[in-house]
């Protein structure tokens with residue numbers, strides 16, 4: 001399997017180095033044949049080539065089975081003209097578009113060891129939290145035409161078609177099948193026509209997944225239930241706008257940006273995997289960034305693109321093990337609690353995946 005490794009900017013190279021370390025250990029442990037190839041993206045690519053997504057990077061991505069991305073951007077690049085050459089606009093968005101990545105998967109995972117970091121009452125999260133939001137990424141209100149704004153009247157249009165809903169529903173059902181086999185489809189079917197089509201189409205797709213229990217929930221109720229009792233959810237699937245809001249709400253229940261992975265999937269098993277956070281220029285180069293969001297993104301890569309649930313579960317168990325041992329990077333340490341650096345956290349996870357003798361040495 002070919003993996004494109006795009007470290008990017010800021011803390012990107014530091015956290016991706018730990019993700020790659022874990023990929024190498026898990027490849028050995030689970031007998032995976034992986035070819036990892038580095039390429040530039042974002043500000044680093046702009047500095048070297050004059051474009052944040054050089055053609056050779058795009059070509060490598062197209063030729064790969066999966067992409068592991070760090071983060072792009074930073075103050076140095078915020079004012080590049082034209083704006084289409086800025087890292088997020090010129091690299092991330094086109095990359096997702098060129099590769100047809102229509103499904104965004106954002107798990108909100110809170111290990112019991114970190115329950116204190118959540119903004120929710122301890123009794124709601126003391127057993128941890130593990131839910132997945134599947135957001136439709138390329139349709140709905142963000143892309144529908146016509147759009148207009150003449151200064152006195154503005155229009156956005158929400159459009160969904162049966163094929164668009166079917167393909168995201170299939171991703172969600174397949175994800176639910178690999179997890180707790182419960183899918184909650186979120187819409188606003190009491191008001192919106194697109195939601196009525198959404199609901200009918202999800203129920204049509206559900207006929208192919210008899211082993212997955214499907215329920216419907218209105219989006220306003222879902223926003224409330226997420227903070228009332230988040231443990232009731234396994235997988236949530238929803239359209240672009242609702243997913244944008246609910247995935248942020250769910251993510252923040254875990255209280256720590258440095259822990260949150262994501263996957264963006266297209267048709268088939270191809271996917272792009274990256275932490276939810278940005279390039280954290282305020283801590284870049286200091287060796288203190290939390291690599292766990294990237295390492296958990298590696299677990300998602302193993303699960304969704306390589307179809308190796310065993311390897312994905314092993315990585316997630318090793319992350320949980322490192323946290324159980326009390327290891328904390330600065331962002332997740334309680335006040336006064338000692339913390340470890342990026343590399344030490346990566347080493348601890350790697351050591352839990354493989355005996356010391358098996359660790360790859362650079």
Ligand code: NAD
Nearest residue numbers: 071072073074257258277278279280281282283289290331
């Ligand atoms: P950010 O996520 O980079 O940082 C927000 C805060 O969280 C900072 O204090 C940072 O130090 C901390 N943080 C983030 N990741 C961390 C980690 N792994 N470990 C410890 N602490 C961590 O968001 P921002 O500061 O708004 O953006 C910085 C740059 O990143 C901007 O240029 C922005 O455009 C870009 N960005 C890129 C992506 C992406 O590549 N997908 C996403 C969001 C932002």
